[in-house]
Amino acid sequence: MDFCNMTLSQIQSFLAGNGQELDEESITALSCDPRAGVRKIYQRICRERVLAEQERVRLGKMTIYERDALDKGFRFIAGVDEVGRGPLAGPVAAAAVILPVGIFLPGLNDSKKLSPAKRDCLFREITKQAVSWSVGFASVEEIDSLNILQASLVAMQRAVSSLQKGPDYILVDAVRIPGIKIPQLPIIKGDGKSVSIAAASIVAKVTRDRMMEELEKLYPGYGFAGHKGYGTPEHLEALKAFGTCNLHRKTFTRNFTAAKVQGKLW
Incomplete structure (x- = not known):
């Protein structure tokens, strides 16, 4: 690719769709361009390639x-x-x-x-x-x-x-x-x-998160769309105000109620 006859804006537009697929000749052409703006583009591409290789190595270990x-x-x-x-x-x-x-x-x-x-x-x-x-x-x-x-x-x-x-x-x-x-x-x-x-x-x-967001519509006031059922301060305050609903696990909330009685919550 002849980047020398392209403006900085044209180079940026070209790379927007092809930056990850540049061949070595194009990379070399960018590295030799004397313009400061093009050198910054070259440095950014080099960083992205390093990060992409690191990600390939990480995911390789996960296989x-x-x-x-x-x-x-x-x-x-x-x-x-x-x-x-x-x-x-x-x-x-x-x-x-x-x-x-x-x-x-x-x-x-x-x-x-x-x-x-x-x-x-x-x-x-x-x-x-x-x-x-x-x-x-x-x-x-x-x-x-x-x-x-x-x-x-x-x-x-x-x-x-x-x-x-x-x-x-x-x-x-x-x-x-x-x-x-x-x-x-x-x-x-x-x-x-x-x-x-x-x-x-x-x-x-x-x-599950999407399900809890939908269930918030059936049980408004508890904040399920936000905390997804976890024991956040917001959720505990809702339990204090409204008590439990059909979505609450009795074996879990019972323990929280006991902690509340002992002064450990709220």
């Missing part, structure tokens, strides 16, 4: 478990994770995601480490490109009757069984899912170590 499963002959590897164990209200949600081999999703990570905007962006890409994905829930009533751990496992079972394309291997965050005959590998803090589990954590988180 270790997937590559190991592929080497063993498995082809459809599902990552499974849950969200919503800690809230005082709302269901627990689990997602199962089978990613295509070789997928590259910059920014993919444990959902807790991402902004809502980044989670939404990645959710769109994951659900668009995934071989198969699904979400399972366990209700407030099931949480109260089973306990939160068992309810989380139920949600995971439902997510796996709802996949349109059945997996032949499962990577799970921290736990082993009972009642599943498919080979599975629990990975401690797996949402930060496996791209498949990270994808599942994002799908579960975004789906």
Whole structure:
């Protein structure tokens, strides 16, 4: 590309659509341009390329478990994770995601480490490109009757069984899912170590958050759209003012009520 005969504005317009796909000859041409503005563009592109390479390396490390499963002959590897164990209200949600081999999703990570905007962006890409994905829930009533751990496992079972394309291997965050005959590998803090589990954590988180935003319309005043059922000061004040509603986990709010009586809350 002959950048010497282009204005700075023309170069910027050209790079807006092609900056990540420049060949080495074009990069060299930018580096030799004597104009200060072009040199700044060249330096920015160099920084972006370094960051992109660092991201490829990071995500490469997060495919270790997937590559190991592929080497063993498995082809459809599902990552499974849950969200919503800690809230005082709302269901627990689990997602199962089978990613295509070789997928590259910059920014993919444990959902807790991402902004809502980044989670939404990645959710769109994951659900668009995934071989198969699904979400399972366990209700407030099931949480109260089973306990939160068992309810989380139920949600995971439902997510796996709802996949349109059945997996032949499962990577799970921290736990082993009972009642599943498919080979599975629990990975401690797996949402930060496996791209498949990270994808599942994002799908579960975004789906549950959107559900809580809708439930705010049915139960106004509690602030579910904001805190998503977690025990924030706003939520605790709403409980003080209105008491519990059908979305609240009795086994959870009972403990908070006891703490309140002892002077530990409010």
